[in-house]
Amino acid sequence: MCSFSGLFDFFIIAVYLEKWVCRRMGIRQATEAITPLLVQQIMKRGLNSNPQEVNEMVNSRKIKDLHPHVATLCQRFLDECSAAGYDVLITSTYRDNESQAELYAQGRTKPGRIVTNAQAGKSWHNWRVAFDIVPLRHGKPVWGTLGNGIDNNPKDDEIDDLELWHQVAAIAKSVGLEWAGDWKTFRELAHFQYTGGLTLADFASGKIFVV
Ligand SMILES: [Zn+2]
Numbered sequence: 464m465c466s467f468s469g470l471f472d473f474f475i476i477a478v479y480l481e482k483w484v485c486r487r488m489g490i491r492q493a494t495e496a497i498t499p500l501l502v503q504q505i506m507k508r509g510l511n512s513n514p515q516e517v518n519e520m521v522n523s524r525k526i527k528d529l530h531p532h533v534a535t536l537c538q539r540f541l542d543e544c545s546a547a548g549y550d551v552l553i554t555s556t557y558r559d560n561e562s563q564a565e566l567y568a569q570g571r572t573k574p575g576r577i578v579t580n581a582q583a584g585k586s587w588h589n590w591r592v593a594f595d596i597v598p599l600r601h602g603k604p605v606w607g608t609l610g611n612g613i614d615n616n617p618k619d620d621e622i623d624d625l626e627l628w629h630q631v632a633a634i635a636k637s638v639g640l641e642w643a644g645d646w647k648t649f650r651e652l653a654h655f656q657y658t659g660g661l662t663l664a665d666f667a668s669g670k671i672f673v674v
Pocket residue numbers: 588593594595653654655
């Protein structure tokens with residue numbers, strides 16, 4: 464029998480378990496997918512359970528998990544950003560309802576700060592039509608929003624975070640995406656979407672836009 468002396472032991476076991484599961488499943492690299500929660504679920508269901516089935520909660524960063532048209536717009540946005548010299552990181556694309564509920568609980572019934580106003584099924588991410596980004600400056604994420612915004616003054620580009628957000632948002636809008644930084648309520652600089660003029664209620668009733 465082994466004894467668990469603390470979190471570190473758990474981590475070591477998790478790392479070895481990950482390697483073992485990956486070998487069994489023929490997965491070359493699953494570092495991102497293996498979380499403590501996942502390990503817990505594998506333990507519960509048995510070591511032969513499929514990681515795909517085990518990881519029930521989905522909070523994806525993959526472009527391919529978006530609606531095909533939104534995925535195309537997102538890729539075009541990234542390509543144009545990189546052509547213009549902007550480095551942008553996708554932080555979230557599709558989230559399933561369970562993952563959304565978990566996010567909604569944060570800062571309300573669970574510790575942490577509030578990160579979303581949308582309950583499960585009420586986020587555009589749940590319908591695969593939205594993604595979140597963070598712009599990078601010299602490889603580092605720029606979470607801040609301080610600055611003057613667009614001022615055509617290249618001298619302050621290194622410190623004007625808001626201007627950077629506006630510059631990448633302008634590219635997103637030029638490819639046909641909507642920027643939540645323009646919203647009057649629940650303004651969210653990181654969030655972009657294409658809804659084809661449909662509402663959340665439309666999506667919930669099974670409608671999908673045609674392109
Ligand atoms: Zn978002």
